[in-house]
Amino acid sequence: MENEKKDKHGPEAADILLEHVNFSYNGEPVLEDVNLSIGRGEFIGIIGPNGGGKTTLLRLILGLLTPDSGTIRVFGRPPASVSNRIGYVPQHILFDQRFPATVFDIVQMGQIGRSGFGRISDQQRQVTEEALAAVGLPEFRNKSFSDLSGGQRQRVLIARALASDPELLLFDEPTANVDSSSGEQLYQILAQLNKRMTILVVSHDIGFVNHHISSVVCVNHQVVIHPTSTLDGRNIIDLYGHDMSLIRHDHRCSEEGHACSSS
Numbered sequence: 560m561e562n563e564k565k566d567k568h569g570p571e572a573a574d575i576l577l578e579h580v581n582f583s584y585n586g587e588p589v590l591e592d593v594n595l596s597i598g599r600g601e602f603i604g605i606i607g608p609n610g611g612g613k614t615t616l617l618r619l620i621l622g623l624l625t626p627d628s629g630t631i632r633v634f635g636r637p638p639a640s641v642s643n644r645i646g647y648v649p650q651h652i653l654f655d656q657r658f659p660a661t662v663f664d665i666v667q668m669g670q671i672g673r674s675g676f677g678r679i680s681d682q683q684r685q686v687t688e689e690a691l692a693a694v695g696l697p698e699f700r701n702k703s704f705s706d707l708s709g710g711q712r713q714r715v716l717i718a719r720a721l722a723s724d725p726e727l728l729l730f731d732e733p734t735a736n737v738d739s740s741s742g743e744q745l746y747q748i749l750a751q752l753n754k755r756m757t758i759l760v761v762s763h764d765i766g767f768v769n770h771h772i773s774s775v776v777c778v779n780h781q782v783v784i785h786p787t788s789t790l791d792g793r794n795i796i797d798l799y800g801h802d803m804s805l806i807r808h809d810h811r812c813s814e815e816g817h818a819c820s821s822s
Contacts, residue, residue, distance in 0.1 A: 573632075574599050574727055574757045575620055577782075580629030582615060589615050593629070593782045602753045602771060605761045607778035613761045614650075616778055617729055620759070621647060633727070646725030648716045650732040662707070662715050663700040666690050669722030690718040694748055710741025717748065728752065730760045746771050 575597040582590045590612045597603055607613050618624045619631055622638030634641050646669075667679060667687045679687075691697045694714040699707070704715060713733055720728060730749075734742035749758055750771040760772075777783045 573597060574601075574634060575759075576630075576632045577619075578630045580619065580626045580631060582612075582619060582624065582626050588780065590619075590626075590778075591781055595776065595782055595784075597757065597759070599757060600753070601757055602750070602773045603757075603759045603776055604772040604774070605759060605776045605778055611779040613778045614731055616782070617731055617759070617761050621645060621729060643723070644726045646720030646723055646728045648713070648720050648728070648730045648733060650735055658705075660704050661700065662691070662696065662702050662704055663687060665704050665715050666718045666722050669719040686722055686724070687718075690721040691715075693721055693752070694718045708737075708741070710737040710744065713737060713741075713745055714748065717745075717752075721752070726756055728756055728758045730758070732762055733760060734762070 573596045575595065577593050577595040580590060580593040581588070593616070605613050605616065615624065619626060620633060620638060622631075622633075622640075622642055631638055634644060638645075667683065669690070670683055670686060688697065688700070691700055694717050696711065696714055696718065699711065699715075704712065707715065717728075717730075717733075728749075733745055733749075737745065749760070752758065753771070774784055
């Protein structure tokens with residue numbers, strides 16, 4: 560019997576795998592030679608300056624963009640072919656403030672790709688209720704979405720993503736429009752969800768890195784994975800252009816960094 564254990568961060572265990580990925584807008588390079596492997600059940604923070612390529616990286620993983628070169632696999636397949644297994648919470652949602660959408664309506668929309676349109680079934684109603692319970696908002700089901708606070712809206716959007724029964728959750732700036740207390744509450748919810756799915760969170764705010772995150776991906780046209788204990792003034796200046804502070808965090812990476820780091 561073979562007793563050798565596979566590396567849980569190796570390609571064969573990866574939910575997400577990018578190899579030598581390049582992407583540009585109108586001939587202007589945005590991401591260059593990106594190599595990234597994210598294993599099942601990880602909670603990844605993606606940080607970097609505005610314009611560095613964070614959101615572009617997320618859209619490539621979602622299959623909304625196609626790389627100029629290189630390979631992207633999600634669950635071992637091209638991203639667009641597994642979109643029904645990915646939940647996405649955007650930074651902003653566009654909606655008419657006058658449109659009378661309730662919280663329940665917004666969350667139930669997460670099932671449209673799986674169930675189509677028409678009368679909601681008892682099973683769909685149960686899934687929607689369970690998604691609201693997961694984010695602590697069951698009593699808000701009949702409230703107008705437009706009447707909620709920023710933090711409450713974000714939790715509703717998380718519930719909408721959960722209603723699609725994803726295996727992977729992607730977030731773009733989930734705490735951009737909420738106060739610090741609501742932001743911490745959001746991360747506590749995500750930490751609970753991370754017990755059953757892989758999570759990626761994009762942020763321009765380096766201060767969001769906390770005890771919930773298992774690894775930090777630094778994006779500034781190139782991608783480097785650091786243990787935050789090694790992110791000092793020198794490489795923060797390289798990333799952001801000015802000095803910033805970090806919470807020490809050592810859950811996964813060795814002092815030498817991550818095997819997928821670009822150097």
